[in-house]
Amino acid sequence: MSVNQLASDKTTKKDQIDWKSTACMLCSIGCSIEVQVEGQNLKKIRGDKASGSSEGYICQKAARLDHYQNHSERLTKPLRKKSDGSFEEVEWDTAIADIAQKMRSIKKQHGGHAFAYYGGGGQGNHLGGTYSSSLNAALGTPYVYTALAQEKTGDFWVNGKLFGRQSCYAAEGMEHSDYTIVLGANPWDAHGVPKTRDVLKDYKKNPNRTMVVVDPRLSETAKMADIHLAVKPGRDAFLLSAMIAIILQEGLEDKAFIAERTNGFEKVKSQFLAVPVEEYAELSGVDLPLIKDVAIGFAKAKTATVQADLGIQQSLHSTLNSYLEKVLFLITGNFNKKGGNHLVSQFAPIIGHSKEPEDGGIVTKVTGMKGISKLFPPNVLPQEINTDHPDRIRSLVVDSANPVMSGADTQAYKKAFENLELSVVLDVALTETARAADYVLPAPSQFEKTECAFFTFGFPTSYFHLRKPIVAPKGDTLPEAEIYRRLVVALGEIPDRFPKLERIAKLDRKFQFGRLFPAALAATLKANPKWMPYVPLILYSTLGKALPENMSSAATLWGVCQFYAARFSKQVAATGVDGKGYSLGNNLFNKIMESDKPVPLGTFDYADTWKMIKTKDKKVHLHIAEMDEALNELSREAKTLNAEESGNEFPFILMAGERRSYNANQIFRTPDWRKTDKDGAMRIHPDDLESLSLEDGGRALCRSTTGQIEVVLMSDDSVQLGMVTLPHGYGMLYTDKSGALKQNGPAINELTSVNHCDPIAKTPYHKHVAVAVEALA
Numbered sequence: 001m002s003v004n005q006l007a008s009d010k011t012t013k014k015d016q017i018d019w020k021s022t023a024c025m026l027c028s029i030g031c032s033i034e035v036q037v038e039g040q041n042l043k044k045i046r047g048d049k050a051s052g053s054s055e056g057y058i059c060q061k062a063a064r065l066d067h068y069q070n071h072s073e074r075l076t077k078p079l080r081k082k083s084d085g086s087f088e089e090v091e092w093d094t095a096i097a098d099i100a101q102k103m104r105s106i107k108k109q110h111g112g113h114a115f116a117y118y119g120g121g122g123q124g125n126h127l128g129g130t131y132s133s134s135l136n137a138a139l140g141t142p143y144v145y146t147a148l149a150q151e152k153t154g155d156f157w158v159n160g161k162l163f164g165r166q167s168c169y170a171a172e173g174m175e176h177s178d179y180t181i182v183l184g185a186n187p188w189d190a191h192g193v194p195k196t197r198d199v200l201k202d203y204k205k206n207p208n209r210t211m212v213v214v215d216p217r218l219s220e221t222a223k224m225a226d227i228h229l230a231v232k233p234g235r236d237a238f239l240l241s242a243m244i245a246i247i248l249q250e251g252l253e254d255k256a257f258i259a260e261r262t263n264g265f266e267k268v269k270s271q272f273l274a275v276p277v278e279e280y281a282e283l284s285g286v287d288l289p290l291i292k293d294v295a296i297g298f299a300k301a302k303t304a305t306v307q308a309d310l311g312i313q314q315s316l317h318s319t320l321n322s323y324l325e326k327v328l329f330l331i332t333g334n335f336n337k338k339g340g341n342h343l344v345s346q347f348a349p350i351i352g353h354s355k356e357p358e359d360g361g362i363v364t365k366v367t368g369m370k371g372i373s374k375l376f377p378p379n380v381l382p383q384e385i386n387t388d389h390p391d392r393i394r395s396l397v398v399d400s401a402n403p404v405m406s407g408a409d410t411q412a413y414k415k416a417f418e419n420l421e422l423s424v425v426l427d428v429a430l431t432e433t434a435r436a437a438d439y440v441l442p443a444p445s446q447f448e449k450t451e452c453a454f455f456t457f458g459f460p461t462s463y464f465h466l467r468k469p470i471v472a473p474k475g476d477t478l479p480e481a482e483i484y485r486r487l488v489v490a491l492g493e494i495p496d497r498f499p500k501l502e503r504i505a506k507l508d509r510k511f512q513f514g515r516l517f518p519a520a521l522a523a524t525l526k527a528n529p530k531w532m533p534y535v536p537l538i539l540y541s542t543l544g545k546a547l548p549e550n551m552s553s554a555a556t557l558w559g560v561c562q563f564y565a566a567r568f569s570k571q572v573a574a575t576g577v578d579g580k581g582y583s584l585g586n587n588l589f590n591k592i593m594e595s596d597k598p599v600p601l602g603t604f605d606y607a608d609t610w611k612m613i614k615t616k617d618k619k620v621h622l623h624i625a626e627m628d629e630a631l632n633e634l635s636r637e638a639k640t641l642n643a644e645e646s647g648n649e650f651p652f653i654l655m656a657g658e659r660r661s662y663n664a665n666q667i668f669r670t671p672d673w674r675k676t677d678k679d680g681a682m683r684i685h686p687d688d689l690e691s692l693s694l695e696d697g698g699r700a701l702c703r704s705t706t707g708q709i710e711v712v713l714m715s716d717d718s719v720q721l722g723m724v725t726l727p728h729g730y731g732m733l734y735t736d737k738s739g740a741l742k743q744n745g746p747a748i749n750e751l752t753s754v755n756h757c758d759p760i761a762k763t764p765y766h767k768h769v770a771v772a773v774e775a776l777a
Contacts, residue, residue: 020470021596024062025124025446026664027191028455031057032598040471042066053463053598057195061664067673072735073429075442076475099439100490102422106395112140113365114394119401123665124453125446128480130536130556135484137533138493142362149375151310154319154761156373161624164614166353166373170341171457172307175199177339179301182213183325184311188220190659200224212294218718232285233653233723234316234768237634239284240324243295245275252299254333264623271631283641299332303339315767318758320630336609343612347456347464347601348560365391377762378403379754382412385419395422402666404432408752408764409706426480441483444473450551463598469550481540481553494534501542509546512586561589571602650770655725656748657766663729670734671744680730680745681714685721703772707750
């Protein structure tokens with residue numbers, strides 16, 4: 001062997017040793033990555049070509065993850081707020097005892113409804129959140145608020161009406177479709193589809209595929225599209241209604257599919273045949289011939305799908321928009337088939353189903369808001385606190401979330417934290433919400449502990465990636481599971497140890513065929529039924545100790561695997577997992593624990609998706625009475641929109657929360673991770689800029705009915721006249737190299753209102769905020 005060959009072999013071996021497997025957690029796809037680690041630093045990051053789910057794909061954002069891992073606001077010690085508003089470091093025992101004592105006092109005086117919980121795992125980091133239900137049970141609260149309920153619950157509510165349960169989730173089939181409508185989304189920057197940019201590039205170069213983008217802005221994705229429907233901001237419902245009406249007028253609905261798979265079609269048909277298509281087209285701002293081309297093209301395509309996102313779900317008519325986009329693919333028969341939208345399985349139940357209030361569903365005490373998918377909307381939370389109502393919320397626990405920044409109306413949230421009797425934040429960083437809290441409990445970063453995401457929506461094979469720690473934890477931090485265990489123990493709900501179960505769990509791991517642990521666990525719960533709500537923490541405290549080092553938090557996955565394997569045994573077996581019943585679930589759990597890569601959970605075919613429908617007759621229920629009324633209201637609204645407004649104090653429509661190349665929720669806190677757009681500039685049309693006598697790159701005041709912020713201006717003709725945009729993921733506080741506390745870009749929720757929202761789901765209308773843009777004084 002030559003010297004060069006030896007050197008090459010050594011390099012290859014060293015390269016293999018140095019790279020550690022994990023995953024990106026910046027969007028729902030969770031692409032697998034490999035990382036070279038040096039101390040606490042993620043020195044090099046690349047896509048993992050050995051991953052069966054992402055196959056080496058990586059976007060530009062994942063390459064910057066060291067800026068999430070290492071920054072000035074990382075927490076390393078529990079904090080307690082002093083009377084002067086500053087924080088002091090305290091020991092864990094002190095923090096836990098203080099919090100538990102205050103929780104007991106509030107519960108004794110006011111009951112469990114005085115508590116609320118916000119979060120349950122940051123983006124792509126869900127494992128710690130599986131233990132939060134135990135704390136909620138100990139407090140006696142059903143009130144769980146999440147960012148998901150600020151985005152998607154209108155969509156979930158529609159799913160519940162159509163498919164029987166709000167937990168029925170319909171994914172898009174963009175990878176396999178001939179005709180795609182991208183609706184209120186910019187996947188080139190937002191991703192959200194496996195290997196997104198590869199998929200988009202294929203649409204652009206393949207003459208047999210068509211991509212239509214519906215967006216007020218000529219987005220990066222729209223520039224790649226065959227057709228761009230430049231709808232006016234907030235007018236999507238008019239456009240979609242016109243498209244559906246055209247399909248029905250032309251008789252292009254899939255009659256066989258409708259007859260076999262749906263009910264309620266005739267009521268739906270009569271509603272849409274009454275739509276004044278020409279008027280709605282004019283209101284939408286899109287030429288009628290172009291709308292007809294798209295409607296007919298979608299209906300006639302062999303396979304067609306709709307990819308919808310926050311552009312319609314956080315805009316005017318939010319819940320109605322979600323209904324309309326589903327009617328579009330349902331009446332054309334593009335459902336539960338290859339290339340169409342289709343239902344997918346959930347590995348872990350990240351969303352559930354809530355009853356309507358008239359059927360006994362839980363509502364909040366102050367605003368009377370119902371839950372959707374077992375979640376409550378952040379838009380009502382400040383109103384549930386900032387009141388003298390006797391049943392108001394008095395204590396809030398926040399886990400891996402930053403509602404002071406990400407919830408509508410930042411000032412309302414700041415006031416809410418001032419009014420709370422107890423606020424506790426679990427997080428990796430000293431966020432704006434943590435700064436407002438009474439106690440801050442530090443957790444390791446997502447690369448310092450065992451973690452996972454439950455976005456297992458791949459099809460036909462869904463994958464799950466249990467990420468192992470790749471760097472050592474910083475400071476005196478604890479994983480969320482341990483924090484919840486200590487709190488529930490301090491509240492007196494469970495003992496500190498389960499010695500017998502611990503011993504049996506270790507024995508069971510050695511002799512798994514004997515099923516010793518599940519039998520002992522069942523006997524323990526039978527003898528102590530009040531412990532049932534605390535099963536996740538009991539698993540962590542017992543089975544967790546029998547798992548490999550630093551992997552105790554994965555104990556809940558043992559139960560998740562059992563439920564999943566019981567429900568989808570054929571699909572799990574199709575991935576090569578052996579066994580039946582308990583053995584199948586146990587072997588799936590073992591496979592997940594042993595692998596550093598994503599593990600296939602189940603392989604499905606499209607016939608399986610019909611079994612996921614939860615209506616009694618197993619058909620799609622197309623007619624929704626509430627949507628009839630929403631369509632009637634849309635017709636009434638059309639009459640008021642015909643007259644142009646003049647003298648408006650807030651003449652611009654702000655699309656708040658635009659996704660760009662270098663923003664990612666609240667995960668990155670400092671500006672140095674961004675290669676471009678470090679200021680989060682406001683896009684504004686050049687003609688509007690000129691009419692305001694303002695300059696590209698200059699600064700201006702952006703003002704709404706709620707508040708005002710200073711912005712940097714970016715002249716950009718991709719936006720319509722009268723429309724401006726600002727990105728999300730900015731506005732956070734950070735400490736610069738000199739030690740000064742600074743703000744990174746626009747804090748857009750200073751401009752939004754909790755009252756400007758969807759009437760059904762209370763989803764905020766972030767994409768349609770009336771603002772004024774003015775010169776700085």
